[in-house]
Amino acid sequence: VSLGSGSTPQDLDGRLADLLGDPGARLLVPSPNHAGWVDVSGGPAVPGEGDDRAATVVVRAGVPVAAIDHDLTLSAQPDLLDLVANSAGLAIEQSARTARARMEAERLRTAAEKLRAAAGDRRQEINDRLTRGPGRRLEALAVLLEEPDASLEEAYAELKSVLEEVRDISHGEVPLALYEAGLGPALQDRGGTAGSRVSLHACAVEPEPPELETLYLFVSQMPADATRELRCELERRSDQAADTWRFAVHGAPGLPEGSVRERVEILAGTMVMGEDGAVLEIPCAGDGLDSL
Numbered sequence: 001v002s003l004g005s006g007s008t009p010q011d012l013d014g015r016l017a018d019l020l021g022d023p024g025a026r027l028l029v030p031s032p033n034h035a036g037w038v039d040v041s042g043g044p045a046v047p048g049e050g051d052d053r054a055a056t057v058v059v060r061a062g063v064p065v066a067a068i069d070h071d072l073t074l075s076a077q078p079d080l081l082d083l084v085a086n087s088a089g090l091a092i093e094q095s096a097r098t099a100r101a102r103m104e105a106e107r108l109r110t111a112a113e114k115l116r117a118a119a120g121d122r123r124q125e126i127n128d129r130l131t132r133g134p135g136r137r138l139e140a141l142a143v144l145l146e147e148p149d150a151s152l153e154e155a156y157a158e159l160k161s162v163l164e165e166v167r168d169i170s171h172g173e174v175p176l177a178l179y180e181a182g183l184g185p186a187l188q189d190r191g192g193t194a195g196s197r198v199s200l201h202a203c204a205v206e207p208e209p210p211e212l213e214t215l216y217l218f219v220s221q222m223p224a225d226a227t228r229e230l231r232c233e234l235e236r237r238s239d240q241a242a243d244t245w246r247f248a249v250h251g252a253p254g255l256p257e258g259s260v261r262e263r264v265e266i267l268a269g270t271m272v273m274g275e276d277g278a279v280l281e282i283p284c285a286g287d288g289l290d291s292l
Helices: 009-020 072-076 078-145 152-169 183-194 209-220 259-266
Strands: 026-030 037-039 053-060 063-071 197-202 229-237 244-250 270-273 277-283
Touching (some): 009 063, 009 078, 063 072, 063 078, 078 152, 183 209, 209 229, 209 259, 259 270
Antiparallel strands (some): 026 037, 026 063
């Protein structure tokens, strides 16, 4: 019995159907985060769903790697199911990688679209606020400076006030230093303007830009507290499902507010408040594609 190691995922389902004599037979694999199952096309699926269906789980080294969804009557032929499952071997592993990669690629595509839309909305909001606030104040200041007896001291005070308003409007946005110098220096610089002192202990490899920006915003949008020192730790954790960035901020006064919450949701991450601070976890980008 052979399913063919070079088969496409669709061919694999067809071969399963032929071997089992069940036109509805199909192969399912664990989703990238092992929160459920997907079919060979990467769509969500439930093994053995329906009164006339059942499922046989394929286990390798104690880990479920696939499930064969089949007609309930085949449950009376365990030898046939075991023979087909054991012969699937390489074909099942290849199909599992392909399905997970498709699902991860779709997740990344959707996340990228949502992040672009959110960034566009945020840029428009900032542009509108800058036009209504600092823009008009600078126009008035220009008129003031044209007067013969204009007070430079008054103009300087107004410029400082406008600068503070610009900083307030741009709160939480990503600085160029994040890409030029890295997460640590950017956080330290942000700490100086937000009040809290910030230090970072991190692994050698930094996340991709969407994740990196989210880590920065996770700190920059926290409530300001000049009496606190934020000790940040970044590590990449690996398991059989996928790699995850874990970002712990010890001494955090509370969870951040603002656009970072939407970004974390888009990236399928989580953030929680514990006894010693806040923790952010987000999947590493492209893990489902690395295995191809």
